[in-house]
Amino acid sequence: MRTLVVGLGPRSYRIRIGEGVSSRLTDVLSPFAGRRVAVVSSPRIWSLHASRVERLLRAVGPLSRVLVPEGERAKSLDTLGAIHDAFLRAGLDRRSLVVAFGGGVVGDVAGFAAATYMRGIDWVQLPTTLLAMVDSSVGGKTGINHPAAKNLVGAFHQPRAVVTDTAFLRTLPERELRSGAYEILKCGILGDPVLFRLVARAPGRVEAWGPERTERAIAAACRLKARVVERDEREGGLRRVLNLGHTIGHALEAVTSYRRFTHGEAVGWGLIAATRIAFRRGLLDEQTRDTLSAAVDHLGPRPRVADLDVRDILLAIAHDKKAKDGQVPLILPTAIGQVTTAADVAPAEVRGALAAMGVAERPSPRNRTPVRDRRR
Ligand SMILES: NC(=O)c1ccc[n+]([C@@H]2O[C@H](COP(=O)([O-])OP(=O)(O)OC[C@H]3O[C@@H](n4cnc5c(N)ncnc54)[C@H](O)[C@@H]3O)[C@@H](O)[C@H]2O)c1
Numbered sequence: 613m614r615t616l617v618v619g620l621g622p623r624s625y626r627i628r629i630g631e632g633v634s635s636r637l638t639d640v641l642s643p644f645a646g647r648r649v650a651v652v653s654s655p656r657i658w659s660l661h662a663s664r665v666e667r668l669l670r671a672v673g674p675l676s677r678v679l680v681p682e683g684e685r686a687k688s689l690d691t692l693g694a695i696h697d698a699f700l701r702a703g704l705d706r707r708s709l710v711v712a713f714g715g716g717v718v719g720d721v722a723g724f725a726a727a728t729y730m731r732g733i734d735w736v737q738l739p740t741t742l743l744a745m746v747d748s749s750v751g752g753k754t755g756i757n758h759p760a761a762k763n764l765v766g767a768f769h770q771p772r773a774v775v776t777d778t779a780f781l782r783t784l785p786e787r788e789l790r791s792g793a794y795e796i797l798k799c800g801i802l803g804d805p806v807l808f809r810l811v812a813r814a815p816g817r818v819e820a821w822g823p824e825r826t827e828r829a830i831a832a833a834c835r836l837k838a839r840v841v842e843r844d845e846r847e848g849g850l851r852r853v854l855n856l857g858h859t860i861g862h863a864l865e866a867v868t869s870y871r872r873f874t875h876g877e878a879v880g881w882g883l884i885a886a887t888r889i890a891f892r893r894g895l896l897d898e899q900t901r902d903t904l905s906a907a908v909d910h911l912g913p914r915p916r917v918a919d920l921d922v923r924d925i926l927l928a929i930a931h932d933k934k935a936k937d938g939q940v941p942l943i944l945p946t947a948i949g950q951v952t953t954a955a956d957v958a959p960a961e962v963r964g965a966l967a968a969m970g971v972a973e974r975p976s977p978r979n980r981t982p983v984r985d986r987r988r
């Protein structure tokens with residue numbers, strides 16, 4: 613088992629990482645002994661893994677269970693209301709404990725329910741996807757989507773503990789594993805050359821990484837995010853470096869209505885684009901550019917981008933970043949393990965990088981083949 617501390621003064625907490633660590637749940641939660649506990653999960657996760665945790669949670673205190681629907685759409689006001697209703701029915705009070713047991717969706721909505729119920733009650737995270745283990749379970753961002761934008765409504769509410777049991781990953785589909793792996797690689801590129809090499813030299817299929825490498829990679833990614841969050845808990849500035857690959861990634865997700873790419877796959881494309889823009893600006897040499905791109909590609913195939921229209925992507929970026937005079941701030945790699953913030957990336961630069969990835973202007977709308985996507 614590896615343990616790391618997210619040091620945020622009175623809001624500090626431990627992340628415990630390892631195969632089977634959830635077997636220590638009763639111990640880890642002993643500070644909460646006797647309190648009412650509500651575990652929030654989804655039907656799929658509960659049916660796959662309840663046997664590992666239910667008995668241990670019951671040993672902490674009177675347990676109630678709240679299941680929320682699968683998928684991004686569960687991050688809604690309706691789900692939030694249903695969770696609050698369930699907390700009330702179960703008699704949760706200000707001293708009760710919420711346990712978020714699932715991927716990033718469950719973590720975000722359950723964490724926000726904990727942040728808002730009775731002005732904020734304690735919660736812990738039991739992440740079950742690789743993405744949640746390396747990203748959403750660290751840093752205390754919670755929230756739901758609004759019809760106008762993703763993650764628009766939310767709160768910073770740090771968990772009291774995170775228990776990351778890699779055994780849960782055994783049932784996670786390869787594509788979801790890969791989605792988390794792109795985020796791990798992102799952490800390596802932006803601040804940890806050792807982690808970068810660990811991922812670049814690992815087998816392309818995450819399933820083949822083995823427990824030791826998986827655990828090391830998760831711990832290193834969490835450590836990197838924790839160090840950034842410790843210096844900038846509420847995203848004043850520094851925390852934005854974690855958005856490496858995300859501006860263009862988000863735009864790719866938006867123009868395909870969040871159906872074609874997993875989040876990590878879109879970030880993978882975003883990393884390649886950022887690498888190309890950095891190279892053209894003279895921030896990266898050719899060899900480093902190729903090493904970075906090869907490491908991204910090594911993680912496996914991503915859904916295509918070549919049929920997308922560059923104009924749609926540029927519009928989505930401008931919309932996302934409220935671009936000034938068309939220019940957007942982007943995080944760009946300058947070496948393996950180092951990034952800089954470029955405040956003024958011009959649309960032509962993004963266009964150039966996308967062109968090199970095969971994304972150009974498509975024929976006029978009448979002749980355009982509609983993009984058909986299926987995901988979620
Ligand atoms: N709060 C943050 O800082 C932060 C950071 C990154 C992402 N996020 C959010 O996280 C969400 C994405 O999270 P995600 O990628 O974990 O998606 P997810 O929670 O939707 O999980 C993906 C799928 O895997 C299934 N699943 C989960 N665990 C499983 C397991 N062990 N075995 C088999 N199937 C399993 C889920 O039921 C779901 O169908 C997004 O809403 C994103 O906005 C938040």
Ligand SMILES: [Zn+2]
Binds near residue numbers: 747795875879
């Ligand atoms: Zn991300």
